[in-house]
Amino acid sequence: MAKKESKPTPKAKPRVHKELQGLDITIDQFGEIKANMNIDKLNEFLDKNVDDKKLAERDDYDDMKKGKKKKKK
Incomplete structure (x- = not known):
C-alpha cells in the first residue's frame, strides 16, 4: 500500500503588535540574526x-520605568 502524499502547508505569519507590522527576523547558518527592521x-x-525580570526586584524599578531619578541621601 502506497503512502499518502502530504501537501506542504504554507507558513502562516504570526500576529505581531501594530508597531512591529512587517517584522521578519531570521537566523542565518552562522548564527547571525538578520532583521528587516532597525534593531x-x-x-x-x-x-x-516588556518588563525586565532582573530589575523587577529593585526598590527603585518603578521609578526607573517612569523616568524618575532616585534622590541621593
Missing part, C-alpha cells in the same frame, strides 16, 4: 512594552 527601533519597543 534600535526593536530595542526601544521592548524597553517600552
